[in-house]
Amino acid sequence: MAASQVRPTGLLSTLNATIQLVLPEWVRARGLSYYLVAVSLGQAVGGIVRGALAGRLDLRIALLTAAGACCSPRSSLAWFPCRT
Numbered sequence: 071m072a073a074s075q076v077r078p079t080g081l082l083s084t085l086n087a088t089i090q091l092v093l094p095e096w097v098r099a100r101g102l103s104y105y106l107v108a109v110s111l112g113q114a115v116g117g118i119v120r121g122a123l124a125g126r127l128d129l130r131i132a133l134l135t136a137a138g139a140c141c142s143p144r145s146s147l148a149w150f151p152c153r154t
Contacts, residue, residue, distance in 0.1 A: 082109065 085105070093101040116136070124132035 086102070089101055089105050090098060116139075120132045120136055123135060
């Protein structure tokens, strides 16, 4: 269980550091607060949806849909590549 949290924690740490480095000083606190609200809201809504799905259908289906949702942003890079 703990090993499964390594990647999400690393991703959130990287996003947090990137936001702090990219945003100008005068707007950094506001940008970080929006970022934290969005991440917290996403986790809360995801938990509610997965809990409702597990209650109505099956725990296995709920976990498979969560895994699919985690993989979908990566698969969308084939159609919408990041341009630097």
